[in-house]
Amino acid sequence: MSSRFVNPAISAVPPSAIRRFFDIAGTMKDAISLGVGEPDFVTPFPVRNTAIDSLLDGETSYTTNAGIQLRQEISWYLKNRSQLEYAPEDEVLVTVGASEAIDIALRALVRPGDEVLIPEPCYISYQACTLFASGVPVSVPTRAENDFELLAEDLKKRITKKSRVLVLSYPSNPTGAVMPLERLKAVAELAIKHDLFVICDEIYAELCYEGFTQHSIASLPGMRERTMVVSGFSKAFAMTGFRLGYLCAPRAIVAACARIHQYTIMCASRQSQVASYNALKQGRESNYADVSRMRESYDRRRRLMVQSFRDMGLSCFEPRGAFYTFPSIRHTGLSSEQFCERLLNEQHVVTVPGNAFGPSGEGHIRCCYATATEKLVEAFARIALFLESL
Amino acid sequence: MNGRQRQVLDLLNEDCRIPLERMAVMLDMDIQEVADTIDKLEKDHVILCYRPVVNWDRTERNVVEAMIEVKVTPQRDFGFDAVARRINSFEEVRSLYLMSGTYDLLIQVTAPTLKELAQFISERLSPLETVTGTSTSFVLKRYKQDGVVFDLPEGDRRLSISP
Numbered sequence: 001m002s003s004r005f006v007n008p009a010i011s012a013v014p015p016s017a018i019r020r021f022f023d024i025a026g027t028m029k030d031a032i033s034l035g036v037g038e039p040d041f042v043t044p045f046p047v048r049n050t051a052i053d054s055l056l057d058g059e060t061s062y063t064t065n066a067g068i069q070l071r072q073e074i075s076w077y078l079k080n081r082s083q084l085e086y087a088p089e090d091e092v093l094v095t096v097g098a099s100e101a102i103d104i105a106l107r108a109l110v111r112p113g114d115e116v117l118i119p120e121p122c123y124i125s126y127q128a129c130t131l132f133a134s135g136v137p138v139s140v141p142t143r144a145e146n147d148f149e150l151l152a153e154d155l156k157k158r159i160t161k162k163s164r165v166l167v168l169s170y171p172s173n174p175t176g177a178v179m180p181l182e183r184l185k186a187v188a189e190l191a192i193k194h195d196l197f198v199i200c201d202e203i204y205a206e207l208c209y210e211g212f213t214q215h216s217i218a219s220l221p222g223m224r225e226r227t228m229v230v231s232g233f234s235k236a237f238a239m240t241g242f243r244l245g246y247l248c249a250p251r252a253i254v255a256a257c258a259r260i261h262q263y264t265i266m267c268a269s270r271q272s273q274v275a276s277y278n279a280l281k282q283g284r285e286s287n288y289a290d291v292s293r294m295r296e297s298y299d300r301r302r303r304l305m306v307q308s309f310r311d312m313g314l315s316c317f318e319p320r321g322a323f324y325t326f327p328s329i330r331h332t333g334l335s336s337e338q339f340c341e342r343l344l345n346e347q348h349v350v351t352v353p354g355n356a357f358g359p360s361g362e363g364h365i366r367c368c369y370a371t372a373t374e375k376l377v378e379a380f381a382r383i384a385l386f387l388e389s390l
Numbered sequence: 391m392n393g394r395q396r397q398v399l400d401l402l403n404e405d406c407r408i409p410l411e412r413m414a415v416m417l418d419m420d421i422q423e424v425a426d427t428i429d430k431l432e433k434d435h436v437i438l439c440y441r442p443v444v445n446w447d448r449t450e451r452n453v454v455e456a457m458i459e460v461k462v463t464p465q466r467d468f469g470f471d472a473v474a475r476r477i478n479s480f481e482e483v484r485s486l487y488l489m490s491g492t493y494d495l496l497i498q499v500t501a502p503t504l505k506e507l508a509q510f511i512s513e514r515l516s517p518l519e520t521v522t523g524t525s526t527s528f529v530l531k532r533y534k535q536d537g538v539v540f541d542l543p544e545g546d547r548r549l550s551i552s553p
Contacts, residue, residue: 017542037552037553296397
């Protein structure tokens with residue numbers, strides 16, 4: 001009966017579709033999970049040790065709202081890795097993961113009824129956070145035949161007078177797609193023409209393969225003033241549990257986000273901030289050796305997973321970023337959810353149904369290759385058995 | 391060593407029984423290219439042999455293992471190499487390292503029984519002319535060897551499914 005107290009607007013947002021699979025997998029001791037969304041590396045020891053030292057030194061107080069000197073390192077990092085210039089004092093805000101950055105960005109930008117353009121399949125938070133911000137999510141489908149890249153013509157069809165924000169996230173979770181420069185330019189032109197603000201989630205930007213570099217849309221002419229770059233340490237630096245992210249944007253936008261941040265979060269964990277500071281500092285000194293080592297390891301497993309799926313007859317788009325593949329299971333005649341549920345129940349392999357990431361993910365499953373090779377090989381054998389049984 | 395060789399070594403270091411076909415896929419190389427790379431690494435004595443990491447505690451076989459710190463007098467013209475060659479020749483010696491610090495050589499020794507290990511030290515190692523002192527520590531339990539954790543299975547701490 002207490003449910004009557006819950007804001008109907010919140011109740012109307014459906015729970016994540018992956019929750020059910022989590023509960024089933026929890027009952028299986030021998031389940032192999034390709035359903036994770038995080039690295040299989042432990043945070044490098046020197047970075048962990050910085051957090052320990054900070055605690056031992058008694059650094060247990062709040063930090064300033066915007067964050068510690070980490071902001072200088074973030075500024076330096078973006079300048080050198082992405083050719084983006086943000087003033088550390090008022091154009092960088094340290095957040096609790098990139099997730100908080102997405103949330104406060106949408107709340108800072110979206111007015112009730114404003115439309116937020118969201119290319120999908122996409123990370124599950126964009127739609128929900130838009131609804132929490134009283135906005136209207138507008139899906140822009142991307143398709144396997146276009147390598148899941150966002151086409152300007154698809155975006156254009158969905159732009160209305162109420163369109164205010166575009167959420168762009170490449171390399172993509174769940175598809176692993178990247179966005180080539182030419183297509184990015186076409187999107188940028190539309191954003192400028194229709195006065196859209198772009199929230200650019202670059203959390204996987206370091207994890208690109210086959211020599212691809214993901215350009216930031218913020219670096220294109222006329223885009224800096226209308227773009228927020230969101231990123232964090234979870235993926236490339238293997239620091240998911242630290243919950244540390246950041247957003248960078250023109251001063252007025254950051255000030256608006258900081259207003260929400262100061263009243264709701266106050267500041268990110270000091271230990272996470274000092275650990276992240278050290279991760280960037282060591283990365284700068286070692287030319288990001290740890291990131292390169294992890295990227296190389298993901299790349300090997302990426303090739304193995306794509307080839308293994310193709311060998312079993314699954315059509316698998318070649319991802320050039322993040323650590324996911326997004327094979328099509330359409331030919332089995334099963335829906336994504338049916339496929340994943342049966343695969344889990346019959347062969348104890350966890351995958352994520354593509355429709356959890358939006359309707360255009362239907363007919364696909366998301367498989368993460370950030371798992372030990374021997375487990376991947378065993379998972380492929382089980383999936384092959386499952387396919388044969390259909 | 392080139393990048394290809396390093397990548398091949400990385401994979402073999404994880405699992406030296408990995409099939410050539412899988413290596414070729416993971417490294418985007420031809421199978422023949424992988425085989426040739428391994429051949430070259432073997433011929434150049436970069437790869438010396440392939441051996442399993444064995445947890446003898448899970449077998450019937452008894453093994454006593456010790457680490458012996460050895461002080462030696464280096465020989466003119468040969469330094470430590472001559473005595474190292476001599477110690478190498480003992481079949482009980484599993485590993486031998488020249489060390490910095492308070493002693494010169496570190497020897498990892500295994501023998502079927504404590505008695506045989508003691509005999510090795512007293513009758514074969516200590517009598518060597520250049521050996522001036524030894525200090526033996528017995529291995530009580532192995533937690534990790536060559537990057538492999540023994541008897542402490544570390545499950546995946548991650549959630550089985552996350553967005």
